[in-house]
Amino acid sequence: SQQGEEDPQALSIQEGENATMNCSYKTSINNLQWYRQNSGRGLVHLILIRSNEREKHSGRLRVTLDTSKKSSSLLITASRAADTASYFCATDWQGAQKLVFGQGTRLTINP
Amino acid sequence: GAGVSQSPSNKVTEKGKDVELRCDPISGHTALYWYRQSLGQGLEFLIYFQGNSAPDKSGLPSDRFSAERTGGSVSTLTIQRTQQEDSAVYLCASSLGIGGGAQHFGDGTRLSIL
Numbered sequence: 001s002q003q004g005e006e007d008p009q010a011l012s013i014q015e016g017e018n019a020t021m022n023c024s025y026k027t028s029i030n031n032l033q034w035y036r037q038n039s040g041r042g043l044v045h046l047i048l049i050r051s052n053e054r055e056k057h058s059g060r061l062r063v064t065l066d067t068s069k070k071s072s073s074l075l076i077t078a079s080r081a082a083d084t085a086s087y088f089c090a091t092d093w094q095g096a097q098k099l100v101f102g103q104g105t106r107l108t109i110n111p
Numbered sequence: 112g113a114g115v116s117q118s119p120s121n122k123v124t125e126k127g128k129d130v131e132l133r134c135d136p137i138s139g140h141t142a143l144y145w146y147r148q149s150l151g152q153g154l155e156f157l158i159y160f161q162g163n164s165a166p167d168k169s170g171l172p173s174d175r176f177s178a179e180r181t182g183g184s185v186s187t188l189t190i191q192r193t194q195q196e197d198s199a200v201y202l203c204a205s206s207l208g209i210g211g212g213a214q215h216f217g218d219g220t221r222l223s224i225l
Binding site: 031033035040041042043044046048088090097098099100101102103104 | 115143146152154156159167170184202204208215216218
């Protein structure tokens, strides 16, 4: 079974607004990553946050990690129509490089 | 090319036939992964290769599934005696394989079993 669960399953907002997606996991992790998937395409890596980090930024992306709550959030600021995609969190743990993915959040940005 | 390449992009076959899916990873990446994604779902880990080490096959759903990686580069995922529940998108990824890190994905093979 998959370790990650994402919330919400679907999110629809207006262009220019901020989008927040959440991810929860069950066991101790080494790293947590966020990926984007456009329809019919493979996944694109967005950002990686290590278990000893609490927050990370990359352009319009902000990721937080709370290991005590086993949760992470991805914030996309000033959303654009091109941000429309599915977003997945993925975790790995010490000694294992395979990733365990959540079910994903389907984000729609309305122009 | 610079990215992970998968072929074919689409495959339609009859139940009971064998299929082979191919993955060309990014040059220099020592780690290679296969995942399966059912419609509207997240990714399910299948198998992982790291250098010359024995592969991690813990995600293969049955003995009808097998994979090999020749010369530390190209990988082939084989599904024997296909069943309708095997219909999914099969995604391959590669990475530098050092301490985890970002995985780079191909666009997948969409497999449909009639």
